[in-house]
Amino acid sequence: MLIQFTDCTVTYKDEVLFSPEMGDFDMAVGKEIVSAFAGAADYLSFDLNQHKSDTETVRTALSESEIQLNTLYARVRSIRNNGVTDESTAELLAIFSELQLNHASDWLLPLEIYELIASEEVVAHLQNIQQEKPEVSHLIGNGLALLSTNEV
Numbered sequence: 001m002l003i004q005f006t007d008c009t010v011t012y013k014d015e016v017l018f019s020p021e022m023g024d025f026d027m028a029v030g031k032e033i034v035s036a037f038a039g040a041a042d043y044l045s046f047d048l049n050q051h052k053s054d055t056e057t058v059r060t061a062l063s064e065s066e067i068q069l070n071t072l073y074a075r076v077r078s079i080r081n082n083g084v085t086d087e088s089t090a091e092l093l094a095i096f097s098e099l100q101l102n103h104a105s106d107w108l109l110p111l112e113i114y115e116l117i118a119s120e121e122v123v124a125h126l127q128n129i130q131q132e133k134p135e136v137s138h139l140i141g142n143g144l145a146l147l148s149t150n151e152v
Contacts, residue, residue: 003027069103076112084116092117100125107136111143 008025010018018025062070072095079088092113099109107129114122126144130137 001029003029065102069106069109072098072103073109076109076116080112080116089117093119096122096125105129105133107133107140111140111147114144115147 003026005025005027007020008018009016009020010025075095076092079092082088084092096110096113096119099106099113103109107126110122110126110129113119114126123144126140130140
């Protein structure tokens with residue numbers, strides 16, 4: 001909400017930040033910020049359209065294993081976007097089996113698979129990873145808790 005003040009003077013310590021000669025003072029008031037604009041507040045003051053970064057994006061070469069894992073993530077995303085059916089449930093279970101064989105330490109994709117099909121086998125696998133990798137245990141626990149509150 002904006003509140004507009006007329007004939008307003010705003011000071012901080014001994015400095016005048018706003019005076020009546022500057023016009024009406026608009027003050028934003030709210031309980032929370034629900035969105036934000038990424039960029040300069042005064043975009044006319046910056047030559048953003050003509051600037052070209054001197055820094056190149058670093059692109060790391062992926063290993064064959066990482067490429068395979070990324071392909072599995074893409075398949076699960078496709079299933080999510082197209083909706084879960086009996087056929088896609090079988091595909092998700094096949095993806096999960098491949099994960100167990102070739103990417104046993106990955107926990108994020110099994111969590112996403114659990115979100116889509118709520119399999120006890122997937123939960124057991126995630127709990128096993130929690131035991132083996134305490135550094136990510138809290139992430140898995142938070143994910144499972146979030147999914148349980150949303151009633152998978």
